[in-house]
Amino acid sequence: MKNKIGIVGGGQLGKMLTLEAKRLGFTVVILDPTRKSPAAQVSDYQLVADFKNEKAIKRLAELTDYITFEIELANADILNEISKLGAKVNPSAKTLNIIKDRLKQKEFLVKNNIPVAPFRNVNNRENILESAKKLGYPILLKARLDAYDGRGNVLIKDEKEIDDALEKLVDRELFLEGFVSFKKELAVMIARSSKGEIAVYPVVETVHKNSICHTVFAPAPVDTAIQKKAKNLAIKVIKVLKGAGVFGIEMFLTKDNKVLVNEIAPRVHNSGHYSIEACLTSQFEQHIRAITGLPLGRTDMVVSAAVMINILGERHGQSELKGLEKALKLPNVSVHIYGKTETRIERKMGHITAIDSSLKKAYNKALIARKLISI
Ligand SMILES: Nc1ncnc2c1ncn2[C@@H]1O[C@H](COP(=O)(O)OP(=O)(O)O)[C@@H](O)[C@H]1O
Ligand SMILES: [Mg+2]
Incomplete structure (x- = not known):
């Protein structure tokens, strides 16, 4: 077998x-x-x-x-x-090859008529200046490769900040992106099995600070028309990508209710962690089912609301978990600790998911639990 x-x-x-x-x-x-x-x-x-x-x-x-x-x-x-x-x-190496280079990824999305923020291929001060005129400040200078948790992005507010930004991303291949003054950030996890079956998860809202995901609200507090738009966009994206597995599609909801793709992760994703407690099939089980040719599981939420808060490191050094006992006294709060020996500022060390009858109640509980824990 x-x-x-x-x-x-x-x-x-x-x-x-x-x-x-x-x-x-x-x-x-x-x-x-x-x-x-x-x-x-x-x-x-x-x-x-x-x-x-x-x-x-x-x-x-x-x-x-x-x-x-x-x-x-x-x-x-x-x-x-x-x-x-x-x-x-799985997903296919060809898909990884497109996605891992964020400029290639954007070009691929545009070619497939998928809406994204405006971007330009740049590599020096002159063409950044030139492109910035077209895009308008603020702009984001982004590294094409090996960027995660905001570590490959620098915000440029005006011409004077270009040199600093170039310094921060020195020796990396770059591109420039127009700043989207979004209403919300949304994300959709979507799976395709090696047999071709597709399963879409509920739309969630993600909240980032310093470009790092801090909180996820499931389901996203947006009306059903927007949820539908986001889900349809996720389906459109997965249809142009090859291979089986779970994909995370990060999106921007603009002020005029347009949904743009921010980026694609060809893998399980932070914005889907809530599914462990809140969905019939977690994103992790779904990925295993998808790549091994098993039937996909249902993605429905089994609770009214779930809120996930990341436990990010707050210092540098050996990790030392404190407060678990107090946090677990809270009903319907789950704590996940990843088992990393070293903690670093803003390193993902674990996460908390709280479920409840409303997003507000779940959020309050998750916040209390987060404050009780240090690592
Ligand atoms: N064009 C943009 N306009 C506004 N905010 C952005 C833009 N690009 C990225 N961000 C913000 O920075 C976060 C991280 O950027 P992203 O490009 O997704 O990189 P990472 O790979 O680090 O997640 C986004 O979730 C969003 O909050
Ligand atoms: Mg991202």
């Missing part, structure tokens, strides 16, 4: 994927450079090597029947090579 899954990346997403895979009886092998990575703590075996290490990825393919990834840093070229040799890689 084919029952072995290999995951490139052993962070919290890999850990939550592994927990669901184990529940369904799969064997899981993780590839991650950090020994005892969060996912390795609950998997059967870890290959300790860089995500881009050719030998290690090939070894992962030898050891397992299904290959997937939890980070865009995975080596798309090698994944493509092993899939040509017969490995089942």
Whole structure:
């Protein structure tokens, strides 16, 4: 029986994927450079090597029947090579190749008539100046590759800030994006199985601070017409992408109620963590089902409202969890701790999900729990 899954990346997403895979009886092998990575703590075996290490990825393919990834840093070229040799890689390496380069991703979306914020390909001060005139300030200078949790974005408010921004993203390939003064940020998780079945999750609202996701409200407090628009956009996006798995589609809701795609994650996503407690099938179980050809599960919420708050690091050093007992005294509050030994400012260390009869009640409870916990 084919029952072995290999995951490139052993962070919290890999850990939550592994927990669901184990529940369904799969064997899981993780590839991650950090020994005892969060996912390795609950998997059967870890290959300790860089995500881009050719030998290690090939070894992962030898050891397992299904290959997937939890980070865009995975080596798309090698994944493509092993899939040509017969490995089942999902989502497809071609999809990863488009998505991991955020400029290529935007160009791909435009080509497929999917609305995005205006952007320009830039690489020096002169063409930033030139493009800024067309886009109008403020603008965002973004790194094309290896950007996450806001670490590849710099806001430029006027001409004087261009040099600083270039300094911050020195040696990286860049592009420029017009600033969207959005009403809300929305996200939709969507799955496609290797048999072609599609399942869409409820639309959620995400709230970012410093470009990092802090809070997720499920369902998004927007009217049904907007929910429908966002879901249809997610379906349009997945239809132009290849491969099975769960995808996270980040969106902007503009002041005139247009929905634009901000970016796509070819993987499970922070904005879908609420689904563990709040949906019939969590995004993690769904991804495992999708890549192994099992039927997809229903995505309906089983509660009226859920709010997820990230537990972000607040200092640098060894992590030390405090306040768990107090937080867990609150009814319908779930705490997830990822098992990272080192804490850093704004590092994702865990998350809290509270469920309740309204978003307001769930949010209040999640906030109280968050204040009780330190790590
Ligand atoms: N064009 C934009 N206009 C306004 N805000 C933006 C824009 N691009 C990004 N942001 C803000 O920064 C956050 C992170 O940016 P994003 O490009 O999604 O990078 P990351 O890969 O780090 O998530 C977004 O969720 C949003 O809050
Ligand atoms: Mg993002």
